[in-house]
Amino acid sequence: MGQIHLKEIKSISYEKSEVKKGYTDQSLRINLDSNDIIINPIEDKIKDKFIGGKGYDLWLMWNNVNGDTKWNDPENTVCISSGPLGGTPGYPGGGKSIVTAISPLTGAPIDSNVGGYFGPYKKFSGFDVIQIDGKSNKDIVILIDGIENTIKLFNVKNLPEDSYELSDVLTRHFDETKPVNVSVVTAGPGAEHTYFGCLNFSWWDAGRKMVRYKQAGRGGIGTVFANKKVKAVVARYGAVSMKTNSPADLTALKAVTKTHAKEIHTLDPKQNRMAVVGTTHLVPIMNDHDCLPVHNFKFGSHPESKVIGEEVYEHIFDKGFDGCWKGCAVACAHGVKDFSPFTGPYRGKKVFVDGPEYETVAGCGSNLGIFDAQTILEINFYCDAYGLDTISVGTSLGFVMECFENHQITIDHTGGMDLSFGSRFNALEIIHQMARGEGFGSIVGKGIRKMKAIFAKDFGANAAFMQDIGMESKGLEFSEYITKESLAQQGGYGLALKGPQHDEAWLIFLDMVHNFMPTFANKAEALHWFPMFRTWFALCGLCKLPWNDIVPEDNKNNPEPAKVVKHVGWYADFFSAVTGRKTGPEDLISMSEAVYNFQRIFNLKMGYGTREHDTVPYRAVGPVTVEEYKSRQKRYDDQLIEKYNLDISDMTSEEKVASLRQKREEQYEVLKDAVYERRGWTQNGIPTIETVKRLGIDFPEVLEVLKKNGVE
Amino acid sequence: MIEVDEKQIEWSENMTIASLLETLDNSEFCSVVRINGKLFSSPLFAETMISDNSKIQLLPLVAGG
Known part of the structure; x- marks a missing residue:
């Protein structure tokens, strides 16, 4: 590898918008067609409704793409946000970035949640969210420098191709003496040549003195990034403390941070x-x-x-x-x-x-x-x-x-x-x-x-x-769980907005092991509450693991242990302490519900978002082959006899496979009906007018999309 | 004696994970336990014997990815 070459093609200086109560109230747009660098204010009504994180990403994307936009069109937009709580040092899981684009795999909005320091550094540099649209005709690196208060675009040559080396080279290039100040977002040659490219988000591991990275994996956002010829986006920022996010109530923030962190260290x-x-x-x-x-x-x-x-x-x-x-x-x-x-x-x-x-x-x-x-x-x-x-x-x-x-x-x-x-x-x-x-x-x-x-x-x-x-x-x-024996998780995958990723709902054990949700109404309720609450982490710039992977010792005494209610309360306190917006646990659900339904309607805008698209392959529902059936024959035979009252004594294995399939596929459709009703959607899976009005997302352009799809 | 979530409990011969859990309050949530550092899941509860002096932790509801 010879000397890397970065040629500055555009540079602006900006007056940094200081963070106030978790927000900078500004977005940064980089248009690669014109190399324009545009800083826009974020209106209060958008902040109130979309909260931040994925909400901001989706709103900016919605305004930049039309229903015909394909993943490789210039209008497609890669958005990277943090969220009002993102960048709180010491709060467990408090530094996530949320990335979105129109996916090469699905043709609809995709979102991915990732660690690393980029999201917080970008925010503390003055921007709640960045959007990258257009297409460069040469390889480009974007620098957001929150220390120098400059944004620069570089044409680049002779950079390493792969993320492993590229992250390291750019980190050292942009701050050789303090590499901890740098976080780099990169893709790689696989992202360029496939439809499921990921993005690597780096941080400097001070203990090991090396660059590490985590991945925004799902849906090919890295492919979009590479298609725009973006080699890297770099954020540079200095020391971070709890005060950097300018919380409304620092004392309360310290208290809830200490409580949650201490519990995790102990448990x-x-x-x-x-x-x-x-x-x-x-x-x-x-x-x-x-x-x-x-x-x-x-x-x-x-x-x-x-x-x-x-x-x-x-x-x-x-x-x-x-x-x-x-x-x-x-x-x-x-x-x-x-x-x-x-x-x-x-x-x-x-x-x-x-x-x-x-x-x-x-x-x-x-x-x-x-x-x-x-x-x-x-x-x-x-x-x-x-x-x-x-x-x-x-x-x-x-x-x-x-x-x-x-x-x-x-x-x-x-x-x-x-x-x-x-x-x-x-x-x-x-x-x-x-x-x-x-x-x-x-x-x-x-x-x-x-x-x-x-x-x-x-x-x-x-x-x-x-x-x-x-x-x-x-x-x-699909992500990596077998769902054949959990109807609720079949819905958790099939009804997920972006496709079968478990970050919306993971209900396998509640359903299959504990049988906590025996009825369709129970399952529908779970497929409402869990996706809504999990969405909230993506609005705020947080990781979900501290919510329910380490739980209070007395959680088992709660009537709804799966919700980890004590932690939900702490998250409401966290939100209140940072934003100053007095918030209770139920408010977290309503924040998410607005964005969740908006994303569903965004799918609709892109030509999807209806019942037919919520299907799953039969492999996710039951045994496709006789070999599979026989691997769990007792379980399946018992179901046919006891649950469906069938006489299977004269059935061949092929007939048993077919009978079970018919029953299970019918159940999945009944589940869809129940979930759509609970979510306030039509039986075609579209949010009703009443629902969008209740959630305050009845913008004219939203109503227009609904009308085009027969909902008015 | 065995230790279950840091509490001392009398051990008995032929004690299995399943029989232990039956004696504990609010254990229906429990689908995985760790015995002396090794994980055991609910399909194995009935057949897994507990030795005297074992150190047992009841893992919380499995939350997935």
Whole structure:
């Protein structure tokens, strides 16, 4: 690598808008068609209704795209926000960024929540949210310098291609003496050549004296970023304290921060030990409950899973503080040092791997039949470095492997590669191909929905079978939980606004293990409350893990333990202390409900957002094949007899599969009806006029979209 | 004696996780326990024997990703 070259093409100085009660009340727009740098005020009525974070992102996007905008059109807009509470040092999970764009996979708004220092640094530099639209014709780096109060655009040459090296090089370039002042957002070559590119958000790990990063993974925002020829967005800011966010009541903020952080320090070692093992504790738990995806979600457990869970990674993870924000008590962002890849451009070199988390272990490990902790680490490393979402990579490769084993595709299509489950070297080769935009990897990189069309049209594969086993909904690949025995979680995935990601609702245990929601009304209520509350974290710039992954010792005595009511109260106190807006727990739900419904109507604006788009593949609902049925035969036989009162004595296995399917698919449709009613939507899944009026989002342009879709 | 969430409880022969939980208040939420550092999930509760002097933690409701 020679000398990097950054040529300044635009620079402005600005008077910094100081933070007041968590807000700067300004947005920053970078238009890459004209290289214009535009600072706009954020009106109070927008602040009141959209709160911040994802709310601001969606509002800016809504105003910049039309219903025909495609992901690679210049109007598509990448928005990055923090939120009024984001950037509070010491509050557990208090430093998230929320990123949105029109997704290459779904054609609708996608949002992703990510750690690292960028969101807070950007806000403290004067901007609640930044929007990047237009398209550059040359590679570009954007610098937001909150120390010098300048914004600069650079044309760049000779930068490293991958995020791993690029994050490091740019961090040192923009503040060699104090690299902790810099956070860098990058994509990578995989983002450029696939539809599921992620963004890496960095921070300087002062203990290890190196750059670390976390990923805004879902939906291909990195692909949009790369398509605009943005190599990086850099934020630079100095020291941060609780006062930096200018809270309305510093004393109250300190009190609630101390209370929540102390509880986590006390209880995490007794509960999930996330400060030691991250989320890898979920691997054995999901395996034992038959919820760990194995072989493209066919099965829910595997005897070899014990070698890819917390028992192994606890000993591999490097010891040290692993918070992705300053002073976070959860500190779950673990990594592995001195890892030596056995393939690809870093073969034989020593690298630091940020991860793996549960999703990567499950998606790129058990789901592919790869029960090898080292291979999972290598897949994790290259996905990050190339800017690829590990969830979409794992779920897409699982689909490919099942198609291969089922002879829907052959070595004639894969470039000679055996892609049976467990083919770890060829799985890695596909990932390298994705980064190069070559070979069969370039087809896999289009995601499952497009692969299904290509395999059917060009390879003669069975479209109906692929529809059943292709784990995507709305075009987005599923995250890594088996939902066959949880109708509520089938809805948690299928009814999620952006597609099947678990950050809206994770109800598997409440439903399947504890049977806390036996009726459709119970399930619908859960599919209202949980998505609304979880949305609130994305409005405020927070991580959800401290809410319900470490819980008070007396939580079990609460009549609704899943809501972790004590923590909800603390979050209301947190919001009140920072913003000065007196807030109770119920207010958090109403804040989210407005933005949630707005996002649903945004989907509608883009040509989606109706009942037909809330479908899930049958693999998520029940056994597609006789092999799957037989793997849980007693359970399914008992259901047919006891729940559905069927006489199965003369049924063949194929007939049992068909009968169960009919019943389960009917239930899913009834669930949709119940959820739509609870949310105040029509039976076609569209918010009613009464609902948008109640929530105060009855803007003329919103009503126009509803009218076009028959709701007035 | 065994220790359950830092409280001492009398151990008995043939004690399983399931039989232990039946003696505790408000344990229906519990789907995972940690015994001497190792995780055991609810499908294994009935068959998993508890040894004397075990240190047990009842994990909270599993919250997912």
